[in-house]
Amino acid sequence: MVSASDSSSTNATKISMISPSIFANEEQNEAFLKLKSLCENDNLYWPASELEGHPNNETNDDITLIRFLRARSWDPQAAYKQYSASALWRRKYNLDSTYDNADIQAFERMNRVQPQWTGRRDKNGIPVMVYVLSEISPSDLTQLAKDDPELSSIFLPAEYVTRFTQRLCTTLPHSSNMPIDKSNNIIDLSAVGLRKFWALRGLLQKASNMATAHYPETVERIIVVGAPYFFPTIWSLVVRWFDPATTKKILVVPHGQATAALTEFIEPNDLPVRFGGTLEWKFGDHPVPDTETAEAVGRLADRWVEGPIRYIPRPEGDLLMAVGTQDGKMRREILAEFHPK
Template sequence: MFSLSSSADAQVEPFKGERIDPDVTSGHLNHLTPDQQAAFNVFKDTLAKAQLYSPERPHPTHDEPTLLRFLRARRFDPQKAYKQFADAEAWRKKHNVDALYATFPVDEFERARRFYPRWTGRRDKNGLPVYVYRIASLSGPLQKELNTIPPERRYQRIVALYETMTRFVLRLCTHLPHRTEPTPISSVTTIIDLDQVSLPTLWQLRSHLQEASALATANYPETLSTIAVVNSPSFFPTVWSWIKPWFDEGTRRKVHVLGKDPGPTLRTLIDPKDLPKPYGGELDWKFEDEPALDDAAKAVISEMPKGPVVFENGEVRRPTPPDPADVSSGES
């Protein structure tokens, strides 16, 4: 999803390297150092004692890739990770996230996709799903439509789309063949396209973008591997000065500003057949299109399902609404 997260001030300048080669294994399952594994054990024990996590098989309350995202976000400090996780769980209960997602209307869900980063249906060379966000597509009628959505419902739409990313897209990509398997896929690669974007348009969208980024940073940490900013205009340093405070330093390091000719660099991260043509690849896909699933994904799910779904045990299914008794008693 959209989180313009990147390095420090120097990266408002064009990216100078020839390759984008993120480390997608350090701090992940099957690649933990002894100290990281010890911190992970403490973190899980702390959550279990607080009744925020149950590892009971075959249905633990949270999978290990999710827990590790919170721990990585807090640099393997179990107590800091516990605080963020507890806050996120309280947020989920406050907003009744599981019920919201399970009952979200399909038609509205599909309309909401137009305002946020979209999965292309393809993956980068490490198996991470590739998302694209073309900001200019939100101008004109779409921007007017966005402004008519009540703030509370707009917030709920963002939540539903993040749930799709974590509960469907990332799980599906973990199931598909990838370079680092059996290490799960727990983050995404995102291309932010600023072509034909004016400064007034970005200013008008700033609250919309900040809302989505703040929600993700707090409640869906470490779901971003790389952001490539393409077609950046001359005023991008001004924009960066607005948005830099939204993100921590670790997140800011993940942005690469590629300018007007991103193809050579993006092709080091994404195979040309999986990279949309506007960004130097061979894939016939644009932001308004539905995901163009690759052959491996088609073999598993045939086509992209509509509406809220989850991927479990190799299959697509609709999310199950929680028992009202559990919700009323405060259980997740």
């Protein structure tokens, strides 16, 4: 096991920490307390992974509650309605167990057609995700349709981001004492024809609808680069897949201005060469961690593990654990351990 206790600076944030400054005003604080009360009074909890705690000790994650409040303009009743529907959805599909026991190869097939983490973060410590539509392999789509015609496993990459990537980035040094609960998404549409976009529209729409309903407020910004000539035509279709709050976070960058726009919030050494940076990372590669991330994840930095990974918060020290199944055998491999100071 690898100790990561020396890799976090004094401003690193524990997963469970809620800073008072997270609320812009007293009304937001009251809305948060009201939502917590509604959940407790109705005994409403998101199901917990058995790896993170016994079901009898289920609690609602404060950061997740705040995300749902943000999505519903701090209306506790509206947030409760969406949160309860999401809890029901998670129980229906047994999401935590499904993630923990996902077939590793099937997981990778789904992950290859979704935004992928570069291993880097922006200037505020928020992970940088990249999606290059022209690199989506027809064979991956064919196999995915064969394995999972209903795309029922489309949530797996979203769980990876929220249960591993963002939680890990929270423990790394960043500019605020707030938990990292969002991601940057660079969407590269260059060299994408209308036929390919049309072939991908079902996947894109389903992923967007799922994210809007069950993973609200997990996006910091969406930067669209290399938009093709037909993009204005499909824009009216694309915006229907997102809620208005997310649509406002979408920035379409004109040709020739991508590097300037992206380096406003991403250091050049953390930006892939494809977008004018110096990071040797291509879509489909494993993450390339920066120095601080590499120190935290230990041997994972040298040999990235495929399949689902879970960040497990524990009072005695958080864990990074590779989970999933391969050839019918369950995987529970501790990759790194974070000791409390």
